[in-house]
Amino acid sequence: MASIFSSIEAPTGARLSDAIAEQIERSIVEGELRPGDALPAERELARQLSVSRPSLREALLKLEARKILALRRNAGYTVAEVTAPSLTDPLLHLMEGHGKALADVLELRQGLETMAAGLAAMRASPADIERMAEAAETMERAHQCGDAALAAEWDARLHLAVAEGAHNLALAHVMRGMFSVMREHVRRAREALFTRHDAEVNLREQHRALVEAIRARDPDAAVRAVENHLRFVREGIYAADR
Structure with missing residues (x-):
């Protein structure tokens, strides 16, 4: 330091x-x-x-x-850690039994994470990109070991690392404050997705595409990678509700 x-x-x-x-x-x-x-x-x-x-x-x-x-x-x-229990606790409770809350959080993620990906592709430092790659690798290892909770944790941490790589203080502040909601949303989405045989391969490819687009300094590709990923998540959640 x-x-x-x-x-x-x-x-x-x-x-x-x-x-x-x-x-x-x-x-x-x-x-x-x-x-x-x-x-x-x-x-x-x-x-x-x-x-x-x-x-x-x-x-x-x-x-x-x-x-x-x-x-x-x-x-x-x-x-200081950024926490907002008065905001996050009600959302965590609502996501327990309301599909609408899950869909609403997904819409919020769409807005925040597409912005984060585009900015990170322009601003992320080599150290930022290394953190993203490490998070993706740790997530994959956790999944291979059958630790679903740890895989969801590192999935959410990958998305947070992208937001931090955007070097926008307000965006990073919001994403850190929403981290407990993000982690729970990711956990529930992964539960729904892994009823599909192709989920693990698709998620791995989608996360790798995001990291590589940021590494390549390609904002358009980074935004597309997030959009493709969240579209896949949305389809998985809706399919599980039907």
């Missing part, structure tokens, strides 16, 4: 703690720091920023008060 931070000179007419907070915030906005990431220990972070520990401590307290950072016992400061 040393490469993320750089030395800060005391600004003229402004507090040093504000400049420190601004650099940490910028790292979060640019996707260098993600929810759950731990900051270096206070002494080490002060060294990397070339600032005093009292000024650093003041900046960290400001970011904690604004809920950008969270202080964890025995873990120091971490980037």
